[in-house]
Amino acid sequence: MKIISELDYKPNIFASNLASKKSAVFATLLPQPPSKEGYWNKPFIGVQKRIAELKQFGIQIQPFAFSQTNPAEFVREAEKIIELKPDGIVLAPFYRKESLEFIEKLKMNNIPFVFIDSEIKNAGQISYIGQNSYQSGLVSGKLLDLMLPGGNILIIHFAKEMDNQNHLVEREKGFYDWYKKNNQTTHQLFTTEVPDTDNELWMEKVKSIIEKNNIKGIFVTNSKVFYAGRLIEKYKLTDIKVIGHDLVKWNIEYLKKDIVQFLICQRPEEQGYNAINKLFRYVVEKSNVPEQNYTSIDIITKENIDYYKEFK
Amino acid sequence: MKIISELDYKPNIFASNLASKKSAVFATLLPQPPSKEGYWNKPFIGVQKRIAELKQFGIQIQPFAFSQTNPAEFVREAEKIIELKPDGIVLAPFYRKESLEFIEKLKMNNIPFVFIDSEIKNAGQISYIGQNSYQSGLVSGKLLDLMLPGGNILIIHFAKEMDNQNHLVEREKGFYDWYKKNNQTTHQLFTTEVPDTDNELWMEKVKSIIEKNNIKGIFVTNSKVFYAGRLIEKYKLTDIKVIGHDLVKWNIEYLKKDIVQFLICQRPEEQGYNAINKLFRYVVEKSNVPEQNYTSIDIITKENIDYYKEFK
DNA sequence: TATTTTTCCGTGTACGAACACGGAATTTCA
DNA sequence: TGAAATTCCGTGTTCGTACACGGAAAAATA
Numbered sequence: 001m002k003i004i005s006e007l008d009y010k011p012n013i014f015a016s017n018l019a020s021k022k023s024a025v026f027a028t029l030l031p032q033p034p035s036k037e038g039y040w041n042k043p044f045i046g047v048q049k050r051i052a053e054l055k056q057f058g059i060q061i062q063p064f065a066f067s068q069t070n071p072a073e074f075v076r077e078a079e080k081i082i083e084l085k086p087d088g089i090v091l092a093p094f095y096r097k098e099s100l101e102f103i104e105k106l107k108m109n110n111i112p113f114v115f116i117d118s119e120i121k122n123a124g125q126i127s128y129i130g131q132n133s134y135q136s137g138l139v140s141g142k143l144l145d146l147m148l149p150g151g152n153i154l155i156i157h158f159a160k161e162m163d164n165q166n167h168l169v170e171r172e173k174g175f176y177d178w179y180k181k182n183n184q185t186t187h188q189l190f191t192t193e194v195p196d197t198d199n200e201l202w203m204e205k206v207k208s209i210i211e212k213n214n215i216k217g218i219f220v221t222n223s224k225v226f227y228a229g230r231l232i233e234k235y236k237l238t239d240i241k242v243i244g245h246d247l248v249k250w251n252i253e254y255l256k257k258d259i260v261q262f263l264i265c266q267r268p269e270e271q272g273y274n275a276i277n278k279l280f281r282y283v284v285e286k287s288n289v290p291e292q293n294y295t296s297i298d299i300i301t302k303e304n305i306d307y308y309k310e311f312k
Numbered sequence: 313m314k315i316i317s318e319l320d321y322k323p324n325i326f327a328s329n330l331a332s333k334k335s336a337v338f339a340t341l342l343p344q345p346p347s348k349e350g351y352w353n354k355p356f357i358g359v360q361k362r363i364a365e366l367k368q369f370g371i372q373i374q375p376f377a378f379s380q381t382n383p384a385e386f387v388r389e390a391e392k393i394i395e396l397k398p399d400g401i402v403l404a405p406f407y408r409k410e411s412l413e414f415i416e417k418l419k420m421n422n423i424p425f426v427f428i429d430s431e432i433k434n435a436g437q438i439s440y441i442g443q444n445s446y447q448s449g450l451v452s453g454k455l456l457d458l459m460l461p462g463g464n465i466l467i468i469h470f471a472k473e474m475d476n477q478n479h480l481v482e483r484e485k486g487f488y489d490w491y492k493k494n495n496q497t498t499h500q501l502f503t504t505e506v507p508d509t510d511n512e513l514w515m516e517k518v519k520s521i522i523e524k525n526n527i528k529g530i531f532v533t534n535s536k537v538f539y540a541g542r543l544i545e546k547y548k549l550t551d552i553k554v555i556g557h558d559l560v561k562w563n564i565e566y567l568k569k570d571i572v573q574f575l576i577c578q579r580p581e582e583q584g585y586n587a588i589n590k591l592f593r594y595v596v597e598k599s600n601v602p603e604q605n606y607t608s609i610d611i612i613t614k615e616n617i618d619y620y621k622e623f624k
Numbered sequence: 625t626a627t628t629t630t631t632c633c634g635t636g637t638a639c640g641a642a643c644a645c646g647g648a649a650t651t652t653c654a
Numbered sequence: 655t656g657a658a659a660t661t662c663c664g665t666g667t668t669c670g671t672a673c674a675c676g677g678a679a680a681a682a683t684a
Contacts, residue, residue, distance in 0.1 A: 011670085011671070012330070012368065012669085012670050012671070013326075013368055013671095014325075014326040014327075014329040014330040014368065014669085014670080014671090015326075015330050015639090015669070015670030015671040015672085016670075016671050016672075017326040017639095017671090018324070018326040018327050018330055018638095018639050018640065018641090018669090018670080018671075018672090019638070019639055019670075019671045019672040019673075020639090020671080020672060020673090021638095021639070021672090055322075056324065056325055056326065131619075132619070135615060135616065135618075135619070136616075138615045139613065139615045139616050142613065142615055146458050146459060147458060149461075294618075294619050295619065296610070296616070296619045296620055297615075297616035297619050298608070298610065298611075299610075299611040299613075299616070301451065301454065301611075303447060303450045303451045303454055303609075304447065304448075304451050304608070304609035304611070306447075306606075307443075307444070307447070307606050307607065307608045307609050308608050323640085323641070324639085324640050324641070325641095326639085326640080326641090327639065327640030327641040327642085327669090328640075328641050328642075329641090329669095330639090330640080330641075330642090330668090330669050330670065330671090331640075331641045331642040331643080331668070331669055332641080332642060332643090332669090333642090333669070
């Protein structure tokens with residue numbers, strides 16, 4: 001070691017990699033996007049990009065997906081992963097309870113795992129990649145507040161099993177806290193859940209909430225803002241300001257139409273890319289990786305959206 | 313080639329690089345930051361990071377810097393670069409006229425160049441890395457507008473030789489256009505230039521403009537927003553909303569104190585990193601690089617700033 | 625102290641592409 | 655058609671590290 005530092009010796013990574021020929025298999029366990037335009041395609045694009053780059057190192061990927069409405073599928077796919085015994089896994093702990101059980105098995109098999117998108121604290125992950133959901137809720141609160149001279153606010157969760165979905169709750173909490181901290185009394189806040197959007201019955205229900213409570217602002221806690229957009233178009237509720245999450249195709253359309261005013265984004269492709277990279281650094285290069293990697297909380301409007309769409 | 317595609321042969325980059333041992337020298341010509349906290353340190357941090365990574369490839373860097381107030385220095389350093397004959401250069405075309413002359417010489421010597429931060433269109437650059445300044449002006453306009461129920465707006469350029477500094481003009485143009493497009497008549501816009509901040513005389517002058525014209529919002533076209541912050545602190549003009557550019561230390565302080573409400577940012581480290589990368593791709597790997605690379609227009613507030621400070 | 629176990633050290637081979645070289649084949653040109 | 659120029663092709667060496675191997679030295683154990 002003394003001589004290494006005396007000569008300032010740096011190993012030649014090319015020679016090193018050429019000679020070593022290591023290999024590893026990584027698995028991903030992410031929600032199945034309901035269509036090509038669904039949010040969950042994006043993290044996977046980043047995963048694939050990094051995997052392609054790491055092909056030289058003999059890294060392979062084995063993707064698994066589960067339904068966003070059916071925890072049993074999550075369990076089933078998790079079983080398959082345990083059988084496969086990969087060298088590492090990228091995991092969206094979408095269902096909290098089921099994830100905890102899965103994690104126990106991963107630990108028993110010594111399989112390192114990285115969380116993406118949402119987080120279970122101190123569960124033994126080597127890293128978490130994603131937003132600080134609470135903080136992004138604060139940002140949403142601030143922006144909607146800025147746009148509203150008066151009127152009340154409706155928070156909509158388009159999701160099933162809310163108590164099993166931690167980061168939507170966190171976003172809501174941050175949102176509420178904005179108004180608490182700035183001891184606002186000009187707006188009153190309401191929350192509603194829409195577990196099922198397959199038929200349009202929910203629209204009537206939400207519309208009546210809006211009318212009854214003088215709602216002038218809507219905050220959607222996930223990427224399904226476009227449903228709120230459709231509602232507003234259908235009933236021509238044009239004086240309502242809307243804020244939501246993620247650069248999904250239909251959301252972009254409503255942003256451009258000025259029905260949605262802001263989207264809070266989190267560079268999902270980058271997250272997928274980073275998650276695989278963390279595994280690689282940990283498993284193959286055996287280097288330490290930071291346990292948390294909060295990604296930026298991007299504020300997107302009509303005017304700056306063109307500079308966020310592309311992933312490089 | 314047929315057999316290559318039949319076998320799906322992909323060259324092994326490690327073996328390739330191990331055997332080749334190419335080398336190249338790149339130069340940078342960027343403004344000298346007046347202190348450690350100055351904006352122009354940031355792009356250079358990114359430059360250094362990429363250079364460190366490319367050291368394995370035999371890439372070296374030769375940095376040159378010039379004063380932000382003295383075009384003659386730019387010319388002098390440019391001469392040195394021509395003598396050095398590097399294999400490529402990253403260039404901030406800070407002074408338009410002087411840059412054009414320099415570029416002519418670069419072309420004669422067949423030295424490829426990449427613009428960073430601001431752009432001269434169709435000058436023969438292999439790429440431009442930076443923001444679309446006009447568009448970022450629009451964003452600033454929108455945000456300040458959102459915050460101001462009434463009152464007038466002052467645009468401040470903290471810069472010398474404005475007609476030689478294109479992107480400040482572009483930002484101003486975008487800013488004005490926001491109010492034109494939304495045919496706003498609630499706010500009247502004023503512009504002033506502060507070429508010299510060495511003594512505090514400018515403060516009196518600007519203060520009187522503010523008082524005379526019922527100014528309630530300030531837009532600073534570059535990273536010197538903190539001067540506006542000092543002005544506001546000094547005269548306790550607390551009802552004025554301020555927006556400016558770049559995550560410079562003192563700007564961050566004023567953002568946290570809520571004297572500055574928004575900062576528009578452009579990931580300068582990433583820009584430096586990308587600029588070197590573009591050169592590398594073009595010069596060493598001989599691949600084509602996209603001519604424009606507009607970076608995102610990040611909207612930073614007190615609430616999301618913590619997720620932008622770090623460069624990874 | 626004798627024996628086993630572990631560490632140390634030097635040698636030899638492998639990794640896959642680059643590049644030089646020389647001879648053969650092909651093309652160009654008069 | 656013959657000479658010169660160019661392209662083609664196969665061989666051999668090189669880049670710097672990894673890793674296996676065997677023998678020697680050192681450490682651990684009985």
